[in-house]
Amino acid sequence: MAKININRDKCKGCLICISFCPKGIIVLDENLNRKGIKPVKVKENEECLGCAMCAVMCPDCCIEVYK
Ligand code: SF4
Numbered sequence: 001m002a003k004i005n006i007n008r009d010k011c012k013g014c015l016i017c018i019s020f021c022p023k024g025i026i027v028l029d030e031n032l033n034r035k036g037i038k039p040v041k042v043k044e045n046e047e048c049l050g051c052a053m054c055a056v057m058c059p060d061c062c063i064e065v066y067k
């Protein structure tokens with residue numbers, strides 16, 4: 001199963017990745033990151049397609065996809 005790694009301290013919470021994930025598995029993390037911003041996280045136990053749309057669309061290159 002594919003998985004993604006989100007650099008939560010680099011994330012600026014723009015939510016672009018959420019709107020592009022076809023599976024809807026990226027959500028807002030209520031816990032603040034080091035910038036004092038709510039970053040995004042992946043829902044537990046949800047299947048990632050490995051499509052990399054989130055990684056491609058992130059303007060700050062915060063997401064890596066592993067297949
Ligand atoms: S790789 Fe695709 S399915 Fe997986 S989290 Fe990113 S956009 Fe969603």
Ligand code: SF4
Pocket residue numbers: 006010011012013014015016017018039040057058059060061062063
């Ligand atoms: S697109 Fe990048 S910076 Fe924006 S919320 Fe997603 S991971 Fe964070």
